[in-house]
Amino acid sequence: MSARGATVARTIATLDIPPRPRWQWKSWCAVGLVVIITAITLSPRWGVDFSLEAIARNWQNGAEKILQLLVPDWSFFPRTVPALLETLQMAVIATAVAAVVSLPLSLATARLTNPNGYSRSLVRALLNVIRSIPDLLYAAILVAMVGVGALPGIIALVLFNVGIIVKMVSESIEANDPGALEAGRAAGGNQVQINRASALPDIMPSFINQTLYVLELNVRASSVLGLVGAGGLGLLIDAVRTFYRYDQLSLIILEILIIVMALDVLSNAVRRRLV
Amino acid sequence: MTVLTIPSRRRDWRRSTAVIIVGAVVIGAFWTVEVNWARLAELPAQVLHYLWLMFSDPDWSKVPEALGQTWKSVAMAWVGTVIGILLSFPLGFLAARGFSPAPVRWGMRVGFAIIRAVPEIIIAIAILSVTGLTPLTGALALAIGSVGTLGKWGYEAIEGVDPGPIEATRASGGNIAQILRWGVWPSATPDFISFWLYRFEINVRSSAVLGLIGVGGIGDMLTSYTQFREWSTVGVLIIVVVIVTMGIDAVSGAIRRRIVEGT
Secondary structure (H helix, E strand, C coil): CCHHHHHHHHHHHHCCCCCCCCCCHHHHHHHHHHHHHHHHHHCCCCCCCCCHHHHHHHHHHHHHHHHHCCCCCHHHHHHHHHHHHHHHHHHHHHHHHHHHHHHHHHHHHCCCCCCCHHHHHHHHHHHHHHHCCCHHHHHHHHHHHHCCCHHHHHHHHHHHHHHHHHHHHHHHHHCCCCHHHHHHHHCCCCHHHHHHHHHHHHHHHHHHHHHHHHHHHHHHHHHHHHHHCCCCHHHHHHHHHHCCCHHHHHHHHHHHHHHHHHHHHHHHHHHHHHC | CCCCCCCCCCCCHHHHHHHHHHHHHHHHHHHHCCCCCHHHHHHHHHHHHHHHHHHCCCCHHHHHHHHHHHHHHHHHHHHHHHHHHHHHHHHHHHCCCCCCCHHHHHHHHHHHHHHHHCCHHHHHHHHHHHHCCCHHHHHHHHHHHHHHHHHHHHHHHHHCCCHHHHHHHHHCCCCHHHHHHHHHHHHHHHHHHHHHHHHHHHHHHHHHHHHHHCCCCHHHHHHHHHHCCCHHHHHHHHHHHHHHHHHHHHHHHHHHHHHHHCC
16 A cells, blocks of 8 residues: 555544434335335226326327317417406406405414414314315305306305415414514503504515415416306316317417416516515 | 604505505406306305205215225325426426526426416316326326426425535535435435425315316215215215315324424
8 A cells, every 4th residue: 555545544534424324214114105105006906097008099199189289279269368357357356355354364363463262273273174175176066056157266266265375374473573562562452453553564565475376376276167167267178178179278278378477477576576 | 751753654656556556456357257246145045055955964875985086086196296206306406506507497497387387187188188087197187287386396495405515515526416415415305305295285185176077086076976966975075075185284294394393
């Protein structure tokens, strides 16, 4: 061994090399569990039948259809305009109503703004239940209750939005500095006055932020609510899908894309102003 | 006694204009939408009536079938999430600054944004001409949908990683794979696992919805029984959906909290 090699070896020996990070048995268990669940969900008997054979069989015919997506049928545009407008109207109305309803509810779900434990847990539990049902299922049931049209769609979106806004905003209340609220209490305000004077201005940015986010979600969601008869573009989607008019579907997708992206740009601009 | 000067209210013309514009849009939407608002007055009575039909005498004999269908939905969500993770993980790196050239990066980001703008159910409709009306279609639609969000969160997490370990790995002669393994992976793991779980929660909800177009699962069952107006069964199905979704959320939320807190 050369002299240099010996020096290097000595330096390494004196260096306090930290032990190589080892995977804990917990990590292995987690990986094992994931693999087992995946295997079960992929087995034809117990889960999703992942047969590539059917895909191969349908490939010829199906690929042609999917290629149609690349050639939108522009002549279909005039027919989509009213549906598109209805989608936007539903999204805007639902967002506005949900925002108005959510503000007091968010104050009622946060510990700082609602010290009463019973009413807080009650509202929380209710919202947890509301949140666990997807918007389209609400729409499907509401269509049966109040008939087809934009109304069941709007109600479904409101329910779906309130769950999201209240959760996010009440979390941001909890994260706020309680100092201002204590000052309000020390000055002799009751809970409503305290919330109005100090909590409300604090949560405004996060509230507006969530409302904008929900508006984006609503445009996406309201475009498919019509699949169950709740108005908007979804009614058209349902029609074109039964006739496999993928060139028309493509135009609808394009319209949703453009609106969602435009809204994204707009709300980003508003958000930058807020902070 | 000194006179207290109360700070004056801030008046901002930009804010007023914003309020006016938003107000005009909302009023305009209410004004123009074709809704029979009179029906809204009947709504509370209707809701109570239907809640009574659904929950006064639930048809518990349908529980086993409902659980079976829910399992199918959850399996769809799981497979979709796993495929989504496998696809989005490398793509996320291709979209992260410092790991790929700008044109590739922006291409990836636009791709993610497009996927995020399209609802999963439309993705499912688009691919079902090839894959057919099977749970596989649902799983693939969820996988594609997941790539949109997981890809975005992925590159954001990678770019948010502390550059120290990355530089250290590079300085000691690590190649790109070693940089990923030793510079990025250890500090990004909690983020990644956390949003994979979160996306699984989202996919569980979406998978119930995908049944509406007939790919199977609890959504399929719910639509048919709603159409038959068999409300006592619909009530049971809703109870099952709520309990299963909340249970999965609770478990996944607990795991996420533990991972983020670092145990």
